[in-house]
Amino acid sequence: RYHTPGKPTRRLPAASALLPPNRVAKPTASAAAVPPSPMTRGVDMAHARLLLARSYAMAAPSWPTVSKNLPLLGHGRSHHPMYARQDEIKMSSRRWCHGSPDNQELAKKSCVPCNSKDIHAMPEDSAKKMLEQVAGWELAAEGDILKLHRAWKVKNFVKGLEFLQLVASVAEEEGHHPDLHLVGWNNVKIDVWTHSVRGLTDNDFILAAKINNLNLEGLLSKKATVQNF
Numbered sequence: 001r002y003h004t005p006g007k008p009t010r011r012l013p014a015a016s017a018l019l020p021p022n023r024v025a026k027p028t029a030s031a032a033a034v035p036p037s038p039m040t041r042g043v044d045m046a047h048a049r050l051l052l053a054r055s056y057a058m059a060a061p062s063w064p065t066v067s068k069n070l071p072l073l074g075h076g077r078s079h080h081p082m083y084a085r086q087d088e089i090k091m092s093s094r095r096w097c098h099g100s101p102d103n104q105e106l107a108k109k110s111c112v113p114c115n116s117k118d119i120h121a122m123p124e125d126s127a128k129k130m131l132e133q134v135a136g137w138e139l140a141a142e143g144d145i146l147k148l149h150r151a152w153k154v155k156n157f158v159k160g161l162e163f164l165q166l167v168a169s170v171a172e173e174e175g176h177h178p179d180l181h182l183v184g185w186n187n188v189k190i191d192v193w194t195h196s197v198r199g200l201t202d203n204d205f206i207l208a209a210k211i212n213n214l215n216l217e218g219l220l221s222k223k224a225t226v227q228n229f
């Protein structure tokens, strides 16, 4: 996106190209792809319904649950750290972390060049509001600089590097680059912030939403506890 005239644009391979074939998500075979004959139409419909029910059932156990007894805030989820932690655990074990509809809205957007004089760091209360759209991320202050932070526990060191490579592809595509850490061999930690304004901009939330959408299947540890380093 930041193309210098006369210089070929350097692009990383698509994230899917970095994965072995058995890790690349394949579209589910759809019953609708087979033209129905009058004899088999009923069978095809039943098959389609079965496929739908199966994918629904596969996704359902990984959805965050909200207890009836909890005080609910904002988007219908308790903000108590204990329950945030439960959500974190459930979400890190998802095959696909699609996140909330808000996450998807953000993930559809693209980062804009952040060297313009018109871009300013957002105030903390706006950042807190935006945070509701990117599940699992938290605000971290470093001096007077506000950053987005998220941590994941991966299966091993090499899986951690694969994870970072996926993030690098998205970051390069967006021209917006997070600080990437692989700490204590299996903790991936990411900070996103906009250097030029010494704080947070929409770009940081867009990138966080896109990171939330990565296919982390096979990379994350089943034990979701993230140590503090």
Ligand SMILES: C[C@H](O)[C@H](O)[C@H]1CNC2=NC(N)=NC(=O)C2=N1
Residues within 6 Å of the ligand: 002, 112, 113, 114, 115, 175, 176, 177, 178, 192, 193, 194, 195, 196, 197
């Ligand atoms: C010109 C270009 O927009 C800037 O150099 C970009 C590159 N990537 C960046 N990434 C991040 N996270 N913050 C920045 O301020 C930033 N600046």
